[in-house]
Amino acid sequence: MEKRDIVHLLHQQNFRLTREREALLDLLMRTEKMHTAAEWHALAQREHVRVGLTTVYRLLEVLTKVGLATPFLVDGSVYYAFCSGQHHHHFVCLHCHRVEDLYECPVFQHLPEGCEVRHHKVDLFGICPACHAADAP
Amino acid sequence: MEKRDIVHLLHQQNFRLTREREALLDLLMRTEKMHTAAEWHALAQREHVRVGLTTVYRLLEVLTKVGLATPFLVDGSVYYAFCSGQHHHHFVCLHCHRVEDLYECPVFQHLPEGCEVRHHKVDLFGICPACHAADAP
């Protein structure tokens, strides 16, 4: 999804693109990893983007609401990754926390009779090539 | 998984089956829904099982560790469901929070080159037959 589409999507739902949100959004869009709210905040600060932790939480909430971010519960912590609005699944590296999007959807069979699936998540956890190369556990 | 197998599994890892744990385990085993720690605690109390909330947290931690419980992040809260140790996926009813185990594993294709999958989750969210019948949203 292009940045202008994202801005359009946010505007459609009465969300504003402030200086703070734009900087955070840029950071999220070019970071292919999941991070906790606190980590995103720290990453922003490292780039001299001045935003409060509260603002980070609020943007993550907005993005999750419009389908541009996904929360993962890993080892008791909540991580967020930016993702295209399109429906897809994930491959999450347990070592570096990189998140790969999978656009091919597995086929579901053998559902309990009568279950209506509203949405589903397929999350794969493992070790990505880069970590393998770096001799990760 | 039979109860005695569960007990065996816990003993193997130096966990003890106390009166409190056994009562909680019985509750978990016969409840086909996911609940938050606080909810499990309340359910136990309703059955006059006297356990502290701390003990509930500690048992959920132990069960998760040995693969007998799964945490779900739904709407910002962490829910736990009991599950057999065997690898499987879930169908989670968004309305009544019932959790159905799916033992058929979807086929994964189109993984990013070189990714090593350590474990994966396929979680389906929707409305179960019972809720449908009760005219759920």
Add this chain to the structure above:
DNA sequence: TTATCTGCAAAAGGTTTGCAACTGA
């Protein structure tokens, strides 16, 4: 112009920890 957003500080909520007493194996 005004509804939305921001940062701060405080509050809230959920989870973990320390500890003394207890208990399963």
Add this chain to the structure above:
DNA sequence: TCAGTTGCAAACCTTTTGCAGATAA
């Protein structure tokens, strides 16, 4: 016997909220 467990209270962390000032649109 003694390593593991319990409940309580306190500590801890993460997340949310209230509010006054700032700012997109």
